[in-house]
C-alpha cells in the first residue's frame with residue numbers, strides 16, 4: 001500500500017529539502033520506488049539537491065493546470081532507477097494549487113511509487129494546509145534551537161487542530177560535541193518537548209554543503225550525514241535501529257548510531 005509523506009517545518013532553512021532528497025535516494029538505493037515532489041512553488045530547489053536541474057521542463061503547476069500529463073512532468077533520476085522527481089514551478093505560490101488538485105496528483109503518483117515524499121514550503125500558511133489533506137503522514141524537520149522548536153510546535157498544534165495524524169520528528173544539524181557539553185539540546189529532548197516520536201537526527205556535516213556546491217549529493221559519499229539518513233530510512237521502513245544516547249564526556253565509549 002503506497003504512502004504519501006509530507007516533509008514540513010515551522011521555520012525555513014532547517015533542512016526539509018535536504019532530508020526529502022536524501023531519504024528518497026536512500027529508499028531508492030534499497031530498490032524501493034519513491035517519488036519526491038517539490039511543492040515549494042516559486043522557490044524550487046529539490047531538483048538541484050537531486051542533481052536534476054538540467055532536466056526540468058514541465059512542473060507541478062503544469063500538471064495542476066492540465067498543461068501536460070503527469071508522466072511528462074515526472075522525471076526519472078539519472079542514477080537511481082527507482083527514484084523520480086516532480087519539480088515545482090519557478091513562478092507562483094503553493095496557494096495557486098488547490099487541495100483537490102494536490103490530492104489528485106498525489107493519488108496518481110501513489111499508483112507508481114511506494115512512497116511519495118512531499119517537500120513542503122516552510123511555515124504554517126495556507127499553502128502548507130493545502131498539502132495536509134494530500135499526505136497520509138508527516139515528518140517534521142527542526143534544528144535543535146529554541147526558535148525552530150517553537151515554530152515546529154506551532155505547526156504541530158495546527159496539524160492537531162486539523163486532526164492530522166501525529167507526525168514524526170527529524171532533528172537536523174546536531175553537533176554531538178555541543179550536546180555532550182550541554183550547549184545544545186539533544187534530539188531526544190527536542191522530541192520530548194514537541195511530544196512526537198523521534199525518527200532520528202542528522203549531524204551537522206560539511207559534506208552536505210560541499211556536495212551541494214559540487215552539484216552532487218552526500219548520499220554518494222561516505223559521511224556522517226549519509227549514515228544518519230540510512231538509519232532514518234531503516235526506521236522509516238519499520239526496522240528497529242537503536243538511537244544514539246549522548247553520554248557525558250567521561251562516558252565517551254558510547255557508540256554513535258544516529
Ligand SMILES: Nc1ncnc2c1ncn2[C@@H]1O[C@H](COP(=O)(O)OP(=O)(O)OP(=O)(O)O)[C@@H](O)[C@H]1O
Pocket residue numbers: 009011012013014015016017018019040045120121122172173174202203204205206208209212225
Ligand atoms: N545536516 C546538515 N549539515 C550541514 N548543512 C546542512 C545540513 N542539512 C541542511 N544543510 C544546509 O542547510 C541549508 C538549508 O537546507 P534546505 O534547503 O534543505 O532547507 P529547507 O528547510 O528545505 O529550506 P526552505 O525552508 O527554504 O525550503 C542548505 O544549504 C543545506 O545544504
Ligand SMILES: [Mg+2]
Pocket residue numbers: 016017018040045119120
Ligand atoms: Mg526547501
